[in-house]
Amino acid sequence: xxxxxxxxxxGKYVPERILxxxxxxxxxxxxxxxxRTRTGIRERHIAAPGETCCTMSVAAAxxxxxxxxxxxxxxxLIIVATSTPDYLVPSVASMVQDQLRATGAPAxxxxxxxxxxVYALVTACQFLQTGAYRNxxxxxxxxxxxxxxxxxxxxxxxxxxxSGAVVLEASDQPTGLLxxxxxxxxxxxxxxxxxxxxxANPASHEVIDRRLHYLKMDGRRVFKFATRVLADSVRKxxxxxxxxxxxxxxxxxxxxxxxxxxxxxxxxxxPPEKMMVNIDRYGNTSAASIPLALxxxxxxxxxxxxxxxxxxxFGAGLTWASAAFHWEPQEPSAIPVAxxxxxxxxxxxxxxxxxxxxxxxxxxxxxIEPLLLPLYSFAAGYKKxxxxxxx
Ligand code: UT7
Numbered sequence: 001x002x003x004x005x006x007x008x009x010x011g012k013y014v015p016e017r018i019l020x021x022x023x024x025x026x027x028x029x030x031x032x033x034x035x036r037t038r039t040g041i042r043e044r045h046i047a048a049p050g051e052t053c054c055t056m057s058v059a060a061a062x063x064x065x066x067x068x069x070x071x072x073x074x075x076x077l078i079i080v081a082t083s084t085p086d087y088l089v090p091s092v093a094s095m096v097q098d099q100l101r102a103t104g105a106p107a108x109x110x111x112x113x114x115x116x117x118v119y120a121l122v123t124a125c126q127f128l129q130t131g132a133y134r135n136x137x138x139x140x141x142x143x144x145x146x147x148x149x150x151x152x153x154x155x156x157x158x159x160x161x162x163s164g165a166v167v168l169e170a171s172d173q174p175t176g177l178l179x180x181x182x183x184x185x186x187x188x189x190x191x192x193x194x195x196x197x198x199x200a201n202p203a204s205h206e207v208i209d210r211r212l213h214y215l216k217m218d219g220r221r222v223f224k225f226a227t228r229v230l231a232d233s234v235r236k237x238x239x240x241x242x243x244x245x246x247x248x249x250x251x252x253x254x255x256x257x258x259x260x261x262x263x264x265x266x267x268x269x270x271p272p273e274k275m276m277v278n279i280d281r282y283g284n285t286s287a288a289s290i291p292l293a294l295x296x297x298x299x300x301x302x303x304x305x306x307x308x309x310x311x312x313x314f315g316a317g318l319t320w321a322s323a324a325f326h327w328e329p330q331e332p333s334a335i336p337v338a339x340x341x342x343x344x345x346x347x348x349x350x351x352x353x354x355x356x357x358x359x360x361x362x363x364x365x366x367x368i369e370p371l372l373l374p375l376y377s378f379a380a381g382y383k384k385x386x387x388x389x390x391x
Pocket of ligand 1: 038114218223226
């Protein structure tokens with residue numbers, strides 16, 4: 001039977017310490033006015049010593065588990081999307097699994113830049129939709145403050161730290177992921193890069209002297225890419241879900257720059273209230289930004305049961321991803337079938353009918369096959385006898 005992936009829990013964590021634009025004015029040659037007008041950012045949260053990708057992920061995940069009312073020990077899959085893990089090896093997801101005491105749950109990290117959380121969400125849904133797992137924890141976390149060059153005004157004013165997490169549960173009800181669009185343009189891999197976090201530039205004095213261990217970004221190149229793919233990908237995923245832009249209650253985009261979001265909103269012809277923007281509070285938190293925005297939207301009462309959402313990310317790789325999602329966090333029994341939209345009501349009977357047809361065909365074939373066997377051997381023997389007689 002076709003399974004679906006319901007979102008039943010959500011949580012967020014941001015460090016207590018806030019760095020405002022005015023604080024940054026004292027650190028580099030910048031101004032509150034430049035940062036606000038060019039990016040929409042007013043402040044960002046910065047991890048304290050000892051706070052890492054792992055600790056922030058655990059804090060957000062614990063909230064998500066509490067909302068879903070699932071003990072960590074029952075979680076069957078953990079994916080952490082991040083570009084700033086505690087270590088290159090092991091995966092931070094295994095450390096999160098241990099800290100949560102989600103004993104034995106498979107856990108892996110996923111790296112797709114700022115797009116990572118949407119990639120992770122879509123990946124987890126595949127495991128649930130195939131019936132492989134009954135639930136999953138999907139976390140997006142970023143500890144960018146350790147990788148930012150605090151003397152480079154072109155990047156240090158943009159980024160912040162934080163984490164967002166959701167719990168997905170398998171459901172028989174037609175809900176959750178409706179369609180997705182994932183992509184990458186690796187030819188621009190160097191537009192947003194940590195040059196020294198891998199084998200290309202192993203640790204050395206020279207690497208440090210050249211400041212290659214810090215994040216580098218060609219902002220204009222990424223800006224052009226983002227404004228192109230954001231609206232295109234949303235259009236694609238809405239069409240693939242058999243919806244129209246009017247059916248979408250809220251688009252939750254990656255929070256990199258409010259000008260990028262605004263351009264996409266205009267291209268899509270959406271009213272401002274259908275576009276989630278919270279970049280002013282957190283800056284760009286990369287893989288954490290979409291789940292953080294989702295949790296804020298829920299807390300602000302902007303998402304009602306039955307809503308159609310679109311998550312859309314873009315960033316390092318360069319990559320993009322969008323996912324159309326039906327939001328129905330309640331227990332299946334709590335929603336009378338009569339209240340489902342006609343299209344949703346039809347999905348299950350059609351899936352059931354297709355499965356029944358398929359198994360009837362297989363049954364018939366397995367019953368008829370043995371009856372036909374003597375006929376096949378008689379025909380084969382007849383052919384042989386004819387060949388002999390012709391000779
Ligand atoms: O999350 C992953 C994806 N990342 C993104 O999507 C980021 C996409 N890019 C952007 O959001 C924008 O390109 C930035 C916000 C990074 C930069 O905005 P921009 O309008 O593209 O500015 P720019 O790089 O063209 O720079 C304009 C001017 C330059 O001065 P000149 O050459 O015109 O004299 C910069 O040196 O602004 C200057 N500038 C600054 N001035 C004050 C750059 N950074 C700053 C700063 N404060 N912090």
